[in-house]
Amino acid sequence: MTDKAHIISYKTLLMTLLALFALTGITVGASYVDLGQLNVWVALLIASLKGTLVLLIFMHMKFEGKALRLSFISTIGFLAIMIGFTFWDIAFR
Amino acid sequence: MSLHQTSPHDDETGKKLGMWLFLYTEIILFGGLFVLYAVYLTVHTEDFVEGGKQLDRLFGLANTVILLISSFAVAASITAVQKSQKGVALGSLAASLLCGLIFLINKYFEWGHKFEIGLYPNSERLLDGPTGQNIFFGLYYVITGLHGIHIVIGMTVLAVAMAYVQAGKITPTRFALLENAGLYWHLVDLIWIFIFPLFYLII
Numbered sequence: 231m232t233d234k235a236h237i238i239s240y241k242t243l244l245m246t247l248l249a250l251f252a253l254t255g256i257t258v259g260a261s262y263v264d265l266g267q268l269n270v271w272v273a274l275l276i277a278s279l280k281g282t283l284v285l286l287i288f289m290h291m292k293f294e295g296k297a298l299r300l301s302f303i304s305t306i307g308f309l310a311i312m313i314g315f316t317f318w319d320i321a322f323r
Numbered sequence: 324m325s326l327h328q329t330s331p332h333d334d335e336t337g338k339k340l341g342m343w344l345f346l347y348t349e350i351i352l353f354g355g356l357f358v359l360y361a362v363y364l365t366v367h368t369e370d371f372v373e374g375g376k377q378l379d380r381l382f383g384l385a386n387t388v389i390l391l392i393s394s395f396a397v398a399a400s401i402t403a404v405q406k407s408q409k410g411v412a413l414g415s416l417a418a419s420l421l422c423g424l425i426f427l428i429n430k431y432f433e434w435g436h437k438f439e440i441g442l443y444p445n446s447e448r449l450l451d452g453p454t455g456q457n458i459f460f461g462l463y464y465v466i467t468g469l470h471g472i473h474i475v476i477g478m479t480v481l482a483v484a485m486a487y488v489q490a491g492k493i494t495p496t497r498f499a500l501l502e503n504a505g506l507y508w509h510l511v512d513l514i515w516i517f518i519f520p521l522f523y524l525i526i
Contacts, residue, residue, distance in 0.1 A: 235335075235405065235496075235498075237402055237405045237406065238398065238401075238402055239402065240399060240402060243395055243398050243399055243402065244395070246395070247391060247392070247394075247395040250391045251388070251391065254384070254387055254388065254391070254519075257519075257520050257524065258380070258384060258524065261520070261524035261525075261526055262526075264526065269525075269526055270364070270521075270525070273520035273521070273524060273525075274517075274520070276520070277516050277517050277519075277520050277521075280516045281513050281516050281517070284394060284509055284512060284513050284516065285509075285513065287398070288394050288395070288397075288398045288505075288509045288512075289505075289506055289509045289510075289513075290502075294339075295336070297336070297340055298339070298340060298343055301340075301343065301344070301347065302343065302347075305347040305350055305351070306350075308351065309350065309351065309354045312351070312354060312355070312358060313354075313358050313361070316358050316361075316362060317361075317362070320362055320365070
């Protein structure tokens, strides 16, 4: 990895930006459709997709080694535990 | 081995891992605030929807687009450095700094307007109004405020990286400083990607 760093082409970066614009448009559009409880889930799903694009391409995670990938996934795992246990607590009060 | 190649004492991957470890703590910091938001959203759904309607979608959308463009510019500056295109690298870093500045100006007008109509922490309007809306705006100010501080720090770090590129201290083989500055900036963008729908688009 250190000997020969990977270069992301301008084209790939631009396509990523355009995809992020498109997803932003979709999330704004979706917010005008009343889906009840589902609205927030749709918003979170689209935000996660956008976040994944930023993470993989802009933040270069797609081309990193195991140390970064696994540590990132563990962080998200801990976040999930924090969210999950909080709601578990709230649900049974 | 030429002078510009990395010396045995450099550890580019280690530098990046250190930055990521710090970013993980940032994710947990904002994650905790989002958990708070999520719990109160389930308790005060109606009030949160009413609160969200009082935020200006256009400001939120404009700032989303601005941050996405700035993230693209920072990523492009790394590609430029790797391809030895110093001018392009400096230009894209300047563009991303400009985006950050526009973001902050937007935020100034947005917050200013909220203050004018009495929507600020501990304002009479919020204290006398529904509890849920008070909580909504409390979280709005804490989360967007903390995010705004991150924008200022990110701009500072990017400006330092830009000065290093200008001085020729960041080279096609040694650019960890620029890369780490970029990672911080992308994280700030990443957090905004979640703030935007949760606060501005909630219905």
